[in-house]
Amino acid sequence: MSEEHGKPGQGIGARVPRKEDSRHLHGRGQYVSDTVIPGQREVAFLRSPVAHGIIRGIRKPANSEGRVFTRADLAEAKDIVAPSTLPTYKLSGQPPLAHGKVRFVGEPVVMCVARTRAEAEDLCEQVELDIEELPALVDSDVARFEKSNRVHEDWDDNLFLTLSADNGFDALSKKATVVVNREVELSRQAMVPMEGKAVVAYWDERADQLIMYYSTQTPHIVRTGIAQFLGLDEGQVRIIAPDVGGGFGYKVIVHPEELSVAWLAMKYRKPFRWIEDRREHLVSGANARQHHYRLTAYADDKGRLLALDAEITIDGGAYSNWPFTIGLEPGQATGNLPGPYDFQGYRCKTYCVATNKPGFMPYRGVARTGVCFAMELLMDAIARAVDRDPYEVRMENLVRPEQMPYDNVVKKHYDSGNYPAALALAREKFDHSKWAERQKKGEPDGRKIGIGYASYCEQSAHGTSVFATWGLPLVPGYDQSAVKLTPDGGLEVRVGVHSHGQGMETTFAQLAHEILGIDVQKIKITHGDTGTTPYSTGTYASRSIVMAGGATLKACQELIPRIVKIGAFLLGCKEDEARFDKALGVVGPDGRAVELKEICTVWYLRPDRAPLDVDRRGLEVSVSYKPDRDTGAFSYASHAVAVAVDTETGQVEILDYVIAEDCGTLVNPMVVEGQTLGGVAQGIGTAMYEEIQYDANGQPNASTLADYLLPGPTEIPNMRIYHMETPSPYTMYGIKGMGEGGAIAPPAVIFNAVNDALRATGVEVSKTPLTPHRLLEEIERARHQQMPKREAA
Amino acid sequence: MKAAAFEYLKPQDVPGAVKALAGSAGDAKPLGGGQSLGPMLNLRLARPKLLVDVSRLEAMRTIEDKGAFWRIGGAVTHSAIEDANLAGCTVMSDVARNIAYRTIRNRGTIGGSLAHADPAADWPLALPALAATIVIAGPAGERSVPAGKFMKGAFATELAEDELVVAVEVPKLSPGARWGYWKFCRKTGEFPEASAAMLMDPERKLARLWVGALDGAPQSLDALAADIAMRGTQAVSETSVSAALDLAVPGQEPVSRRLHVTAVRRAVQKGFN
């Protein structure tokens, strides 16, 4: 897949095989739905069949007491309300079960409980809903201006919030000699983790706790949410996230179904289980990516961007989510649109509009897939306008290494990197001239070859200061790591973040190994349980390896003097004469060594052999960490692709896909590659397949995987990944986050390649996904537009 | 997404299956591989009271060489056809190989596919083009229908509620026959958006051209097929195919038309390559 990149050993930079893979590959993973609590009852939800309406009545079947619940029954549960300090932000309370109104197709209205899921669904069928339908608000461009028909009655329009930025726009736009307008759009999609939402909840009488097995990326903040919305003390709630089959942002949110099931367990003190099925996911989880951009670029004759004017409309759906709020998406869109480019004039207005669709949520790459798509299509459009190679125009505009660290037009602080070098590396490895020649020569089967590039930078591991500007009710601070040596010389690491596929059981062990030299197989990572791990806001925003990883590195470092103290005593030398060696243990001045294992044995089992003035804090420690400068460590990449476009079918085949990426110091190149592959696969989904369309009544057109296409193994090309390593100056070991990056560039790079292939035909596509149907429509339109011209000639 | 409750019956033989179907007044359905019926049960779009599992009936699971034709049981799976060595009918394996994915082919059956009658499915297009015959069993015994007459429309067939597809009979191709089959799928394993099949078998005086993945049942383009029989690929152009489709499938929107023109042209091209 790529040139072998990696250091020997098991520490930072080594290609250590993932420790967790054995259980996953043998089908021995443990997910929420593998949890069986004796006597557990199954839960099903009756969901709104209409997009917008007033609930006039709900008739429960006879004798369904204690088995069928509406909002009125859930008296102890509060509505999910996510406050925000962003100006113009309006509150939208989301009841655990719809109340008064339904606001999207798939909104849970009634909860039914039975011995089996099928019987719970039978019960749902017996409930009668009387809903008076209201006209649905489906198009965000319409809803934005609509004042009489509103998603939330207590608002005076349909705007969640409006953001704006204006930095140096007027002065710089005036200097432009080239003005380029484009409109680009992304469709609504679902995140489709392999495992959907899932909860098993029961009351543990002995602990006097609500225990929830919960498929989440963020157990600690979910606990805060559940406790708040049920009026419990946090100590009365324990969240256990076992193996999580993908999250992508869907699982950083407290969802109404989860709250409803928590209420059942609290109320009835029995176990209840709800496992989201694929249909529920597609219908009520259609919550991501839908942005609309109107862009004007002001450039000079060389294609150097001087100023950018943007209007962004985000189709926010019906509710703001807790705790990330709907403000996150417009905030990130407005702030990240300038991308990796050096220009000083920027004006942006971002509208986040309420519509009758599921509420928008942060999906891998949060807003950046959209802004990268917008910016990179614009770069190619500028190149066309000034008649230059899009690669050259990018080079003209990218932030240069000597400008680093660089504060961009919206004061984002790019910490380090060589953006042009990544683009150049992508072009070189891609072998641009080979593809250009093939393009010129033409394909024997008549397909058209296209070449595309896209560059982006990705804010990762941003901390308190950044999240505070997005107005969230809950801002991440320091992450903790608790490490403990075991009597036999192993290590236990407890962190509050949670892996949902990222391989953190391996990479965190590598970090600990880097400091203490313990075999990674003897390092056990515990995460995903509020009962056993220190507090963290969790895993999202490409933050875990920098934040909780940094804390782990620091914690391991803190153990060393304590280890040396015991070791020196055993060696009979002074503490300052001894040193710690990862391979040998504690080494004395004469070269004699005492193994770490021996030191652990002494502390735990034979304290009679320990020095009298031994460090009494022992061989365990909890340390907190966040980078001193927490504005983020920016990873970045350039992608290059070649496509073949069949103009008779609209089919696009990806012939080559090259990624040149830099995520700072690589902890495990193989894991970085795995994350990149998965991200790109999702990005290809956004680019070419995934889409939920709504009709005028707000009915979604895709509710099963027969209608909602995902790329499969034969649609994902072999990717070639190349690494650069520019350490971040702000983080431990220069590590940057990178979990989201892969999903950012694919729509941009694929559309640019397709537009390149079709340049002669005048077709320029700019709406995801690029279905054959959409492409054929454009081709047919261009054919008809060109016909008269040809006749005239 | 769990099915409503139903009873399950595993009959001993074909008459037993037919009897069970006949005895339950339209509330029963045969179960083949369950690859189409399963999702419909789970979505509660189909709510039979009784499922009569025909997928294990030996009489419907055999493939027999009958000399001039192959007789393939109605419960034979797509992958069994894919793996079979059907002398004179290897094109059947080629068609089977491109249905869905192997896991679905391992269960999905040819009889189930025909009875389900999805307009975009492969067998409802390939079998008429191959001039095959569908063998149906009912309370009155067996009867045969030409494959081209079996499907009546989208998800509608010749079958009565108490009838089964027990077999298909596929005539062997002459050595000089030309077969072309082409379909356009958005991705591997998806149902096609346009498909076409051509058989030119001069020895058997057969010239057949069918187009599928329409709103209704696949359609034959007889005049164009006859022209191809006389003039070969010269008979095929954008204009001639469009004209043929205008007659057989009037009123298609432009994108579908483009795809079907492409499908017909490429199927013919494949046949002559």
Ligand SMILES: Cc1cc2nc3c(=O)[nH]c(=O)nc-3n(C[C@H](O)[C@H](O)[C@H](O)COP(=O)(O)OP(=O)(O)OC[C@H]3O[C@@H](n4cnc5c(N)ncnc54)[C@H](O)[C@@H]3O)c2cc1C
């Ligand atoms: C993801 C996916 C992709 C697919 N892709 C394709 C494709 O590319 N091309 C294609 O052609 N098909 C495709 N299929 C359909 C597949 O071929 C199924 O096997 C077929 O449609 C139904 O066959 P079955 O044996 O599973 O029938 P079942 O699902 O068991 O039954 C289907 C219907 O036929 C009836 N029935 C079943 N057997 C008989 C019988 N012997 N006599 C009378 N009635 C019967 C049932 O009562 C039911 O109404 C796909 C299916 C899936 C799930």
